[in-house]
Amino acid sequence: MFEKAHYYIEAEVESNIMETSRVNTLTLKLDRFINIKPGQFLMVWRPGDGEIPITPSLTQGNTICLTIEKVGFTSNRLANLKVGEKVFLRGPYGNGFNLEHPGKYLLVGGGTGAASLTPAYLKLVEKGVYTLFLVGGRNIENLVYVNKLREIKANIQIATDDGSEGFHGTLPELFKKTVSEDFFENVLTIGPEKMMFKIAEECLKRGMSCQVSLVRIVKCGIGFCGSCVLDPVGLRICVEGPVFNASEILGTDFGFYMRDEMGRRIEVTL
Amino acid sequence: MFEKAHYYIEAEVESNIMETSRVNTLTLKLDRFINIKPGQFLMVWRPGDGEIPITPSLTQGNTICLTIEKVGFTSNRLANLKVGEKVFLRGPYGNGFNLEHPGKYLLVGGGTGAASLTPAYLKLVEKGVYTLFLVGGRNIENLVYVNKLREIKANIQIATDDGSEGFHGTLPELFKKTVSEDFFENVLTIGPEKMMFKIAEECLKRGMSCQVSLVRIVKCGIGFCGSCVLDPVGLRICVEGPVFNASEILGTDFGFYMRDEMGRRIEVTL
Amino acid sequence: MHPKMSVKLAGLVLRSPLIVASGVLGSSTRLIKKVSENPSVGAVVTKTVTYNPRPGYENPTAIDLGFGFLNAMGLPNPGYLEYRKELSEIKDLAIPLIVSIGPSNSEEAAEMVKALNDVSDGFELNLSCPHAEKLGLEVGSDPEKVRSIVSSARRCTTKPLFVKISPNVTDVVEIARAAVEAGVDAVTAINTMKSIAIDVNAGKPVLSNVYGGLSGKAIHPIAVRIVYELYEAIKIPIVGCGGVYDWRDAVELILAGATAVQIGSAIVYSRSDLNILNEIEKGIIEYLKDKGFNNVMEIVGLAHTS
């Protein structure tokens, strides 16, 4: 007998915690279990409010967390959901991080990227792999998920642009200054694209493996609308990505150009 | 990736043997292996010539035999196919015989029924089960598949209406006269419906298990057109049948009524 | 019978909104009786009968595509007079019996309705079969013909009158409106989509009639769309039909605006007692319970509210 491929997963908001003035973390109870690899994403829909891609910041049985920055209409609506309200999920989509590489891991998370990297952190620690987590934000008020990371006693170092907490400077600066050339074999990074680009370049120079989680405009999420394509290599964020090896995508539009909703090529600014 | 449920199987005629003036046996080479249980049937299509249900008279790897009586347009066309010509098969459909019942088996085949019962015979013998095969026809010229059965040294007894070969009389008469009350536990029968009805009644009287392979007009073959339904119980020949336990269908239209192409209730004459 | 499931439809009270679609499992009146004993069945629509007897098309008449079925049975039926006899033998049916008729013009419609009026609880006018000449879609794609046939049937019966429409038209609403204006009580949507399957090895169309009707899963999103469109356009009840395999499919049609739902192809996956309808009913009841509804009629068209 025939089965529909994808029904939306129904999820109920169990709690909504304010991380910063712009970022909230929702805890959701799902109507069924889905297996989400660290770095994979979900399409999060609320009828009338739109649907956006989000990489879960925690996955534990039927419970997941979404850490959402309020950048526009849909993210605002979702970040402001109340306990008991419902959202609808499809996915997981994309490839997720490859955590099978041997060696020690350095995680570099800017903004909500710290949250999105947490499932990878937990997985690595569970595997007994030595992992250091660099977390960055503009200032102490804009650090995301740090409370959570402290709660789980994660091995973190913090950087803020204004020095209001931890290292005074950007994540790439922290990386260059404090991480010794040959200590880590692997780097995973999520955050503003310009930041990731710098990390990726540095890794390449140092001969380190670096996995980057890219953001493009995701519409279909299943690989046929072309909205999320990374030019000119034609890799789809939603299928071949969102995680790419830096070596694969340095020299492409990564770090420089993306496309807007109409498919117009525009500059990457952050 | 999605797969079509049923492509037709392409089959090439390897030989065409005349059994009687009305019946031929085709040997076909199939383009792939299909597992056909004794008593299951295939829909046999030749573009332009129609499509009819046939129970194979032999199945051996990719080779099968169809023994076809020329009763109308399609059966004539098929029975007259030449070596190298193609036919298209779908199936197998229906339930087939249950050969798991313990005890000895008596097979009763009238007309092409002898051919259609042969795969069951071979299977039983392979399993080491004692089996006797009663084969009937109007006269010596109209015995079907007897050469084949002799070739494989099958344990057969023959009845002809005119006595030109074997027992002088019908199959039910042969059955009543020569099969002792309690020797066989199981009877399988294929042939003219009136004959099967008599066999079924006799079995019921004797407390023997009896499986009957029914014929109705099969159109869709997959269970939704209702053409092959046995009234009033609503059993579909093509899904729940064609094999039924006599006890299940005595008291229904079995032996008395069928439906024509238009769905009109008509009498069973043979 | 479950209290959540009882619905009112065009003057009929159905113990369940689940209706056996026309043509599936054929015209056997004996079988209708048997099917009616399944408590999840709310009504049965008969095989379409025509003015003259029809043997139907030669085999192959059907093909399973996995994601749906293609059929061109050719409306085999013994003609309305012969069928009248069979129907008159049915006694004490626990559910309404809706007789499907396939007239090619208003005269045939009138004669058939008159002749069958006392052996039926309602009529479904099949103006949508995509593979019969001078019948079905050939009349059902012309609003004027629809109007004249429906009017004619309407004059001959006070029993509920359904018209079954086709997805093979540019504007389903125009057709439905013509039927509504001519006095129909409810619209059944949809019949099959005109389609062809070719066997690449044979190099020929599979169906002897070449053209057939696509049913099952493949047409479900089309059926949902048409029910949704009709619900916004007409005021009379809609019966959804097309690709209902499970309770979700049924609920989708109801949320789109269907008061009742017909099941056709999916009976392939069922025993001949139509146990699939029990599963569908169970799922709907569970859904209503979950969402806090007392009766299935409360969710009809709910996908439209904002």
Place this chain on the structure above:
Amino acid sequence: MHPKMSVKLAGLVLRSPLIVASGVLGSSTRLIKKVSENPSVGAVVTKTVTYNPRPGYENPTAIDLGFGFLNAMGLPNPGYLEYRKELSEIKDLAIPLIVSIGPSNSEEAAEMVKALNDVSDGFELNLSCPHAEKLGLEVGSDPEKVRSIVSSARRCTTKPLFVKISPNVTDVVEIARAAVEAGVDAVTAINTMKSIAIDVNAGKPVLSNVYGGLSGKAIHPIAVRIVYELYEAIKIPIVGCGGVYDWRDAVELILAGATAVQIGSAIVYSRSDLNILNEIEKGIIEYLKDKGFNNVMEIVGLAHTS
């Protein structure tokens, strides 16, 4: 390039009859270049561009139904003038580039064709998108509008002109004939079927636009039917499109009468280099070899001969 696969289509010589359908993988011209390096790709049709820029609809814009897909992207595109710039950057493409345009009237058609004429090898007029207001199907279901838009485009170019038609009409042949009379070189059939999916838990239509277009497996038998119908009715080449997932699906359309075949949804099951087209090509070549044909053009429409 395989000698069995080269076809002539509306004045173009294609190294393969396999064409990437409009709208899939979007409008990235960089990607077009990449795709053109796949030797199984015979031509690429661009995403439909419109007169004015369009952001497309809000998410959700697509849903995977398993047996097909529903989408209402809303024809997102930067408008024909902006797109012209992108196209002019493409150099040395090994295959013909067919630009899909979605005009809402004959003036827009003329302006777009004139502006894009020197950066394209042909045009496909999308008169069939089922979910765009005042565009696509809204003009494509009216033979008079089709005639006027096609005539207007025809006057502005001598390059091959395709019209892409919709299955959502009562009579595809009437629409195609209007286009043929107005001077089109080939007909692409089909675009998607207007459909809706409702999420039963959300109780709402999934697509933000409510209505979307059904593509993929589910519409393949409809596409085969329409190609078959057109082949019997018109004399110009037909490009088949709809639910081609494997070589059998492609061959079915060709036997029905298609000279070339477009692939859309199935690229979901493929890497972004469209390796699925290599598999489809391999299957067709194998089939031709098996059946003793020298070139794929020999089997075009073969299902019609008796």
